[in-house]
Amino acid sequence: MKIPVRWLREYIDITVSPREAAQMLTMSGTEVGSIDTIGNNWKNIVVGKVIEVVPHPDSDHLRLATVNSGGENITVVCGAPNVKKDIKVPFARVGAVLYDADTKKSIVLKPAKIRGVVSQGMICSERELGISDNHTGIMILPDDAPAGTPLQELLGDSILDLEITPNRPDCLSIIGIARELSALTGCTVHLPSHKYKESSTLIEKNISVEIADPDLCYRYCASLITNIKVAPSPEWMQQRLSQCGINPINNIVDITNYVMLEYGQPLHSFDYSKITTKKIVVRGAKQGETITTLDDIQRNLQEGMLTITDGNKPVAIAGVMGGLESEITAVTSSVLLEAANFNSSSIRHTANQLNLHSEASLRFERRISREIAPVALQRATQLILELAGGEAARDTLDIYPKKVEKVPILLSVAEVKRILGIEIDIKKINDVLNSLGFECENKDFLPQIWAIPPYWRTDINDAADLVEEVARIVGYDKIIPKMLGSALPSQQLTPRIVNRENIRDTLVGCGLQEIISHSLTSMKMLQNISPQHNLIGPEPIHLLNPMTSAEEYLRTSLLPGLLTTLSNNQRHEDDELKLFEISRVYLPRTGALPDENDMLAAVFSGARIKKHWLIDEKPFGFFDIKGIVETLANRTGITINFQNSTDARLYPGRGADIINSSGVKIGIFGEIHPHIAKNFDIELTSYLLEIDLSRLPCVLPEKKYHALNRYPAVIRDMAIIVDNNISAAEIKEIVLGFSLVNGLKLFDLYTGKQVPEGKKSLAYRITYQSSNHTLTDSEVNKIHQKIISKLGEQLGATLR
Amino acid sequence: METQLQSLREDALASLEAITNMESLNEWRVQYLGRKSSLNQILRSLKELPPDERQKNGALANQIKNLLKNKLQEKTGQIEELTLKDSLKQQTLDVTLPGKPIDIGRLHPLTQTIREICNIFGSMGFETIEGPEIEQDYYNFEALNIPEDHPARDMFATMWTDYRVGDDPNNLLLRTHTSPMQIRIMEKRRPPIRVIVPGRVYRYEASDATHESMFHQIEGLAVSENITLAELKGTLFEFASRLFGSNRKARFRCDYFPFVEPGVEMAIECIVCNGAGCSLCHNTGWIEILGGGMVHPNVLKRVGYDPAVYSGFAFGMGIERIPMLKYGIEDIRLFCGNDMRFLRQF
Numbered sequence A: 001m002k003i004p005v006r007w008l009r010e011y012i013d014i015t016v017s018p019r020e021a022a023q024m025l026t027m028s029g030t031e032v033g034s035i036d037t038i039g040n041n042w043k044n045i046v047v048g049k050v051i052e053v054v055p056h057p058d059s060d061h062l063r064l065a066t067v068n069s070g071g072e073n074i075t076v077v078c079g080a081p082n083v084k085k086d087i088k089v090p091f092a093r094v095g096a097v098l099y100d101a102d103t104k105k106s107i108v109l110k111p112a113k114i115r116g117v118v119s120q121g122m123i124c125s126e127r128e129l130g131i132s133d134n135h136t137g138i139m140i141l142p143d144d145a146p147a148g149t150p151l152q153e154l155l156g157d158s159i160l161d162l163e164i165t166p167n168r169p170d171c172l173s174i175i176g177i178a179r180e181l182s183a184l185t186g187c188t189v190h191l192p193s194h195k196y197k198e199s200s201t202l203i204e205k206n207i208s209v210e211i212a213d214p215d216l217c218y219r220y221c222a223s224l225i226t227n228i229k230v231a232p233s234p235e236w237m238q239q240r241l242s243q244c245g246i247n248p249i250n251n252i253v254d255i256t257n258y259v260m261l262e263y264g265q266p267l268h269s270f271d272y273s274k275i276t277t278k279k280i281v282v283r284g285a286k287q288g289e290t291i292t293t294l295d296d297i298q299r300n301l302q303e304g305m306l307t308i309t310d311g312n313k314p315v316a317i318a319g320v321m322g323g324l325e326s327e328i329t330a331v332t333s334s335v336l337l338e339a340a341n342f343n344s345s346s347i348r349h350t351a352n353q354l355n356l357h358s359e360a361s362l363r364f365e366r367r368i369s370r371e372i373a374p375v376a377l378q379r380a381t382q383l384i385l386e387l388a389g390g391e392a393a394r395d396t397l398d399i400y401p402k403k404v405e406k407v408p409i410l411l412s413v414a415e416v417k418r419i420l421g422i423e424i425d426i427k428k429i430n431d432v433l434n435s436l437g438f439e440c441e442n443k444d445f446l447p448q449i450w451a452i453p454p455y456w457r458t459d460i461n462d463a464a465d466l467v468e469e470v471a472r473i474v475g476y477d478k479i480i481p482k483m484l485g486s487a488l489p490s491q492q493l494t495p496r497i498v499n500r501e502n503i504r505d506t507l508v509g510c511g512l513q514e515i516i517s518h519s520l521t522s523m524k525m526l527q528n529i530s531p532q533h534n535l536i537g538p539e540p541i542h543l544l545n546p547m548t549s550a551e552e553y554l555r556t557s558l559l560p561g562l563l564t565t566l567s568n569n570q571r572h573e574d575d576e577l578k579l580f581e582i583s584r585v586y587l588p589r590t591g592a593l594p595d596e597n598d599m600l601a602a603v604f605s606g607a608r609i610k611k612h613w614l615i616d617e618k619p620f621g622f623f624d625i626k627g628i629v630e631t632l633a634n635r636t637g638i639t640i641n642f643q644n645s646t647d648a649r650l651y652p653g654r655g656a657d658i659i660n661s662s663g664v665k666i667g668i669f670g671e672i673h674p675h676i677a678k679n680f681d682i683e684l685t686s687y688l689l690e691i692d693l694s695r696l697p698c699v700l701p702e703k704k705y706h707a708l709n710r711y712p713a714v715i716r717d718m719a720i721i722v723d724n725n726i727s728a729a730e731i732k733e734i735v736l737g738f739s740l741v742n743g744l745k746l747f748d749l750y751t752g753k754q755v756p757e758g759k760k761s762l763a764y765r766i767t768y769q770s771s772n773h774t775l776t777d778s779e780v781n782k783i784h785q786k787i788i789s790k791l792g793e794q795l796g797a798t799l800r
Numbered sequence B: 001m002e003t004q005l006q007s008l009r010e011d012a013l014a015s016l017e018a019i020t021n022m023e024s025l026n027e028w029r030v031q032y033l034g035r036k037s038s039l040n041q042i043l044r045s046l047k048e049l050p051p052d053e054r055q056k057n058g059a060l061a062n063q064i065k066n067l068l069k070n071k072l073q074e075k076t077g078q079i080e081e082l083t084l085k086d087s088l089k090q091q092t093l094d095v096t097l098p099g100k101p102i103d104i105g106r107l108h109p110l111t112q113t114i115r116e117i118c119n120i121f122g123s124m125g126f127e128t129i130e131g132p133e134i135e136q137d138y139y140n141f142e143a144l145n146i147p148e149d150h151p152a153r154d155m156f157a158t159m160w161t162d163y164r165v166g167d168d169p170n171n172l173l174l175r176t177h178t179s180p181m182q183i184r185i186m187e188k189r190r191p192p193i194r195v196i197v198p199g200r201v202y203r204y205e206a207s208d209a210t211h212e213s214m215f216h217q218i219e220g221l222a223v224s225e226n227i228t229l230a231e232l233k234g235t236l237f238e239f240a241s242r243l244f245g246s247n248r249k250a251r252f253r254c255d256y257f258p259f260v261e262p263g264v265e266m267a268i269e270c271i272v273c274n275g276a277g278c279s280l281c282h283n284t285g286w287i288e289i290l291g292g293g294m295v296h297p298n299v300l301k302r303v304g305y306d307p308a309v310y311s312g313f314a315f316g317m318g319i320e321r322i323p324m325l326k327y328g329i330e331d332i333r334l335f336c337g338n339d340m341r342f343l344r345q346f
């Protein structure tokens, strides 16, 4: 909502500067986004009177105008077609700063010689003054403007651009803002006069109004003005409308818009001659009805949309837009003026359905007061008589089936303190509410007030609303900050969150970079993580109104986001990339909200160890990723096992399933399937890791203490040869099954010429230790021998 | 024999003098003090001498032996010292060569910010909880005092899913704010309540430098007896001072959110111009950080709390905005863009 300060001053003599007023409004809830100033830079531009206009001696289209601007007469060259004797114009003297729309720069006016004649100044167009884009001719000022007056005094203004919150439709008006400023500054508001002369013809004789749907139309007021003359509205009105962003059309339409901006009540004017039935019926639209609106678009109305009809057909969509057929035209001679009040939900619904939002619907949607309609109707009727002539019929129509009774609201001094935390005395509360137009009553000397909201406010329903009114006028800066003193609720750590954040930290410790990618994705992306381009996992949840096709589904996997990030970064990163994300995936469930499971996914590509003067470069390998998985298990205190994976996303034979202690698969890792690598345009030997964190135990990791072992450990190395198909896990299980074995470490794995074909050699270091005595050599030798023979019996192992 | 011993002593001391390294010193030790040395032979031949000769020469020989031993020790020390000095001179490292790289990853700047904010509120007694992103209309709007067709719904352009639950006639939506968790937590617990809720939220909005269809918020809620606007101000001013520094001024102004009354917007003094006015703060000198207010009595009633007994405050803030302000990041899309050149800076 744009508020020109000159216009505002018609209703309130504010004593503060526009900047201070803006600050007050902002602090009290009506945010001023910006202040536009007009005319601040009009130095050396004054009102000039054109004394004489003669042809230019050397040009057909230029003329010489002599201008008096308070001092001596100055003759200038002028090319504008509308310059003539005796008009008042904005005159720029030498040294004035003007706006050049072509170069978009300011220029300082210098004496100029045009075709042999020197100009010591210039008559300006609106564009040169920066008022509008109009450059068809020079600007013509009111005749009563005294020559020599600085133009800034005459036309300079500040325009406040306000952001009105949805609860304050009354502030979508100049008078509404004047009322706010009145409460904030103490200056009084004076409203314009609504008095006009009525003719002897009763309005009922010429028009009747019926509200067929009183649940959707609360009030309908109308006046009738005959014998008017449609013409452009006066310059000042057109200028104000333009400043507020509304295009001037003709005097009648402009007046309805002007009063809407003034009071916040939308009005509509019908060409009375087009309402041939002499009847207005407000009702819901019938199936199949259409109307061509003022913007010349035919609209199909849905059943129940509220319409203004002439008894037969719709002539306007109530509260949204009028019909083209009954619009005011140059030949209109009688005007039926409407000021009504409609159900806000209904208007909002209709405007959304038709995708047709107007200044009127904006106000009705926000539930303007039912009491403003007759006030605004009178004001508009008076302005029409004043500016377009004609006679107003006697009386106005006012159909108001269910009048809203004003209910007083009780506010106690104690309640103000209970909510605001500061003491405000009853007199102050009373004064604040009075300044906002509330009727206040303080019965029986109790520290409480009964307050009736002013008729223009629809947002005050209970004591909490009154508390806010008091707080915002007294000023939020009067609230003294205080730390919370109430009882501290008991708290328990959420194991799910603690474990998840622990994993995040561990991965960072392992050198991985965290990323955060969008939860929304496309079907193509989800299919790209399958080598066959088919969807892996459940059908994703679909959006009804996606912003773009790339954000149509809720992701069921983190991998598309990670692989896309990997691919994007490979374009400019030479170094290795190790990325992870811990976020939710969204899985449908029947009869309940979807599952939003925490997932971990990571991708790896490039060199694990970069080329360095001390180290040779090494690419990522399966066991690098496994090391990270084992570290995660270690840090979160969970037991996991591994088995060969058949997951379609992994390179066959080069991936593992991660199995928890109850045998449930909780994740996978390994080399990415080459088809998927191709889908995402990433390097072939990249690796991925995925763990479903929702399958981790929901308990905090338990830490156990063991007393330090005081007895020395004995170390024995052992190299065995087994068939290739014997797994390390099988050997480990046998060795660790022996008591006194305290540790097992594989330190070499060999296949090649030194061992028979189809076999491999494994070298282990076994640690023996007892917790209650020092082991003897023979004791250790005996177990060591037993281990070797058991490996021989069960796995066919031989010593190397 | 005596002259033989004396000349032996002279020889030994003279040759020791010339020695500068360990090898030669070792040879010298073998020559003069070894088992086959002339001194040792003399000592062994002493028993063949008459007793008085034996005693006189024996004393002299032992004296010479001790002298040589002492000199040997002394020389050993000198040579060791010299060698060390030498080696200290030779082994000068080029300390400007690059060290062995240690791989350390980083948390995403938003994770860092969320943790920082949760820690600040955690120290004021707020427990971190989380909630669903795919929500019911009831929690996202209805229970928060925003019924269907309420104009405040324009503040929350919503994305809807094709998903329905049970006999709820409304489709599920992507939560437009973290505020639904106010209702969920109050339904589940009784006062006193003090929680914060970080998480993703969604808006039906075209993305540009300051808008994304997905972003992060943190919601705060405290409900108890005797909670006032003064405590909201105290809590949030303390938060602002810890996050932006104690010198940065903060202010409260009136604002409107349907689920609070009175409503509040908190701003801090502009980080770029320190209040003088610049393009970042649209010449106001202030930057909006969060919205909040006293929990609306209708909301309390909705969850079965008596608004005459309990009061509380709630607030919510966008998370991306915080690092954008702190580090002067001009484009919100960088956060989900995950360019390593961006992420590495945090």
Ligand SMILES: [Zn+2]
Residues within 6 Å of the ligand: B270, B271, B272, B273, B274, B275, B276, B277, B278, B279, B280, B281, B282, B283, B285, B286
């Ligand atoms: Zn600034």
